[in-house]
Amino acid sequence: MATGDTKLKICxxxxxxxxxxxxxxxxxxxxAAQITDRLYDDxxxxxLSMYPWSFSMKxxxxxxxxxxxxxxxxYEYAFPGDLIAGARALFITTSxxxxxxTGWEKIGNKIQTNYESIWIDYQxxxxxxxxxxxxxxxxxxxxxxxxxxxxxxxxxxxQYWSNMAVGSAMDNGRGGYFRQASMIDSQNQPNxxxxxxxxxxxxx
Numbered sequence: 132m133a134t135g136d137t138k139l140k141i142c143x144x145x146x147x148x149x150x151x152x153x154x155x156x157x158x159x160x161x162x163a164a165q166i167t168d169r170l171y172d173d174x175x176x177x178x179l180s181m182y183p184w185s186f187s188m189k190x191x192x193x194x195x196x197x198x199x200x201x202x203x204x205x206y207e208y209a210f211p212g213d214l215i216a217g218a219r220a221l222f223i224t225t226s227x228x229x230x231x232x233t234g235w236e237k238i239g240n241k242i243q244t245n246y247e248s249i250w251i252d253y254q255x256x257x258x259x260x261x262x263x264x265x266x267x268x269x270x271x272x273x274x275x276x277x278x279x280x281x282x283x284x285x286x287x288x289x290q291y292w293s294n295m296a297v298g299s300a301m302d303n304g305r306g307g308y309f310r311q312a313s314m315i316d317s318q319n320q321p322n323x324x325x326x327x328x329x330x331x332x333x334x335x
Contacts, residue, residue, distance in 0.1 A: 134267050136259045141267060142167040145274035148292075151282050166281045171274065176256055178266075178273050180216040181304070185319040186263055187254045188219065193242065204236065204243035213255040218242065220252040269312040272296040 298306015
């Protein structure tokens, strides 16, 4: 469920976890306010982009541009303005049973393809009040990790919260609470089933 949190509350919870004083606003003149305000948005978007969180996905039809690609493709489409990562999947229909297609390429901030109509699944920056609890908790660990050194001047705290967030170096950024949060989120996604696969069909 969504938490109804705010940027200020999340940042203050992270400061409390670091043993630092909370801030009254991002313009209260304290160094902690300046640090959290400057770093928060980038950290949040980075974390959203690290995994295809179910709550951060949208499907929209893209408007075809009047410009013509100078490549092998016929058409080009601009990405949505709220996109924070590349297209997760591309479709040419919204009909039941439609599957992702290939035959497209990302060039700069555009998609180029030969399809006359396309829909994409992509991630966007979800507002704080709509974030689920497991993600907010993970975000706080990430904030502690990145706030620790500039706020407390203690590298050991930064290392501690890094381990809490993503585990050790051997976990390749997928350990710690990140693993638990992504497992919780995966419960909102259907299992991937292989259908009409030619090598399987041959056996029968």
